[in-house]
Amino acid sequence: MADKPSVLFVCVHNAGRSQMAAAWLTHLAGDRVEVRSAGSNPGDHVNPAAVEAMAEVGIDISAEVPKVLTTDAVKESDVCITMGCGDTCPVFPGKRYLDWRLEDPAGQGVEAVRPIRDEIKNLVKTLIAEIAPEATT
Numbered sequence: 001m002a003d004k005p006s007v008l009f010v011c012v013h014n015a016g017r018s019q020m021a022a023a024w025l026t027h028l029a030g031d032r033v034e035v036r037s038a039g040s041n042p043g044d045h046v047n048p049a050a051v052e053a054m055a056e057v058g059i060d061i062s063a064e065v066p067k068v069l070t071t072d073a074v075k076e077s078d079v080c081i082t083m084g085c086g087d088t089c090p091v092f093p094g095k096r097y098l099d100w101r102l103e104d105p106a107g108q109g110v111e112a113v114r115p116i117r118d119e120i121k122n123l124v125k126t127l128i129a130e131i132a133p134e135a136t137t
Helices: 017-032 048-056 071-075 110-131
Strands: 006-010 034-038 079-082 096-099
């Protein structure tokens, strides 16, 4: 892993779970970790309930845009994390692949998205402790 680890969060539409995970990692680790998110079939916009849930904890993802998953994004990442959505990444030697089994926030209200947001935060904190431990202080 490079001096500055790189993480790619992948979910089919790149509109909810992966966007929240990228925002948490950026918020909690700052510039110590390079953060990407993408999806194999990106949506038109980020899930409004995810935007609202993140705003409740002071993180603004309203300007984020779903992005298409590319082979280059995987190649440039040390850790590739799928969000339990069935999406897959191209496999390259030396990469770490994880699958976080998370409920899909699509079509749900903010009340249902809050626990998903909080679960993602806990998973991201654990990830930071593994790949950039000094960033957890």
